[in-house]
Amino acid sequence: MTEPSEPAADVGVGPWPGGPGNWPPDPRLDPDLLADGDRRNVLDRYRYWSVEAIVADLDTRRHPLHVAIENFGHDMNIGSVVRTANAFNVAEVHVVGRRRWNRRGAMVTDRYVHLRHHDDVADLLAWAETASLPVYGVDNVPGSVPIEGFELPREMVMVFGQESGGLSAAARAGCAEILHISQYGSTRSINAGAAAAVAMHAWMVRHARPA
Structure with missing residues (x-):
């Protein structure tokens, strides 16, 4: 019983x-x-x-990491990315493409992060250039390099693509480097929200003080 x-x-x-x-x-x-x-x-x-x-x-101790995610297909993972960005207290979250996104996965953590919208990738890249921030993509595409052990800059923009298609061609072309998360099983890719969490944590391991 x-x-x-x-x-x-x-x-x-x-x-x-x-x-x-x-x-x-x-x-x-x-x-x-x-x-x-x-x-x-x-x-x-x-x-x-x-x-x-x-x-x-939070503003007194935000990390100089910016996180951007493309929103051309109304990806439900954006909320998860925002929630993780709040957990790691990043400087800003940039939503590229559609202004509206599904906030359910954020679990109201979007109230505590700074959100910035960009109409397209060109606008994001122009902003990053003005802010003197290099842009690095995260996607497991040919030519990408492992994020494990990579010398991630302290001040940077980390950009993620959609769940289905990954980074857009425009985003890939604008990145200083494209990084991938090493995988050891049979699946081709991991969930975009999970990938963002792993990538942000890789930055934290290198640059963040103990919580």
Whole structure:
């Protein structure tokens, strides 16, 4: 006989004990969260903080890595990429192509990252040139080099293509180098969201301080 599973613990914290008269005099705290509780998927140190206060704190220590993803086919992986970009606290996420994208996979983490839209790859490349940032693609195409052990620049743009077709020809042509993630099984490629997570982590291993 299977034992009944224990109910899942509530995420986050409830209302601040004691009511409004006992709220801390901290301008970073959100009165609505203090009154109703904070059930968001945020670090404990950010409990009751307003979104604006969290973003301001993250801005003090963002990494100089920019992440771009092409959005010509309304790829559902963009949300996953944004969520990972938030976890690694990158400088900005650039969406290239369609302005609208499926935000479900981001799990509202898009509130805490800086998003920039580009109509096309040419606009992204022009922005990167103005910002003096080299652009590196991630795709397992002929001529690409393994990301493992590659000397990733500290300040850079890492661009990802669509789930089905990978990087567009325009994006490949504009990259200083195209990197691939080494694979050892039978599948030709891994999910675009997973690839972005692996590639961003490779940058973090090289350049980020311990969390």
